[in-house]
Amino acid sequence: MSKYVLIGSKGCGSVVIELAMLKAGAEFELEEIPYLEPGPDRDRLLELNPLGQVPTLIMPDGDVMTESAAIILHLADAFPDAKLAPATSDRQxxxxxxxxxxxxxxxxxxxxxxxxxxxxxxxxxxxxxxxxxxxxxxxxxxxxxxxxxxxxxxxxxxxxxxxxxxxxxxxxxxxxxxxxxxxxxxxxxxxxxxxxxxxxxxxxxxxxx
Incomplete structure (x- = not known):
């Protein structure tokens, strides 16, 4: 896998991460699912994230990240030019x-x-x-x-x-x-x-x- 896979749902917190990915210029694929509806999509989501929540992010190396703030901080480190977060030396x-x-x-x-x-x-x-x-x-x-x-x-x-x-x-x-x-x-x-x-x-x- 050479790109991120973002599992999200319309109107949910995963939209924040989709926007952040665009700002970062990250290569990603969006898998939009109805995350609360029983079925194969939710079953797969639960295998990746026991809480069954979005955003759930599959990293390019296959590891999984959850929790939007953690994902934001990861993207800020991985794509510093996007300015998703102030630098560690910034007073902000x-x-x-x-x-x-x-x-x-x-x-x-x-x-x-x-x-x-x-x-x-x-x-x-x-x-x-x-x-x-x-x-x-x-x-x-x-x-x-x-x-x-x-x-x-x-x-x-x-x-x-x-x-x-x-x-x-x-x-x-x-x-x-x-x-x-x-x-x-x-x-x-x-x-x-x-x-x-x-x-x-x-x-x-x-x-x-």
Whole structure:
């Protein structure tokens, strides 16, 4: 194998990695699957990643990587010219690491744990209230990101993979309209990514924007 294979699903976190691959100029093949649907695609995914989640990345040497932040940091090392992350000597590096991990450890799981409340055996009459509560908490979490965000990129004038996360995750609940009303700086960052010809086609394909 001489290229990466990215296993992803429409509208999911794998879109961040697809965008990062484009920015890096990495040679890759996208295998888009409905990762939650039982069948041979999910069976193969589970063999590669016991959690059955996307993104799952098969490396050129056949090894497997999971966890989007880990993949981003790998790509940043493998393709330094892409500037997916500030250099280790850059004063922005600590802030980048802090907010990268914040996005994937604090905000991202609110989708994992609330998209399908029935999964957690919540009573039917409690599921809508649970989703509303989590959505409000998610807005609070995004508010902290808005407070520290710069523009035109999250780190000011310097692009980083955090901009890609914002451009993708703003499409998730509570939705683009509410996101734009609540978080103007993050919306500007996301719009800058969405309007970049390198990324626009992927975002349109995944989110019908």
């Amino acid at each position: 590096r600590p802030a980048f690491l802090r907010w990268l991990i914040y996005l994937v450890s604090e905000i991202y799981p609110t989708s994992t744990f609330s998209d399908d409340p029935a999964r957690w055996q919540l009573p039917k009459d409690a599921q809508d209230g649970y989703k509303r509560t989590v959505d409000q908490y998610r807005k609070t979490l995004w508010g902290h990101v808005e407070d520290v965000a710069d523009t035109p990129c999250f780190l000011g004038n310097d692009f980083s993979a955090i901009d890609l996360y914002i451009a993708v995750m703003r499409n998730w609940r509570p939705g683009r309209k509410e996101f734009s009303q609540s978080f103007p700086k993050l919306t500007e960052i996301a719009d800058n990514i969405a309007n970049d010809p390198m990324f626009s086609g992927v975002l349109k394909r995944n989110f019908d924007t």
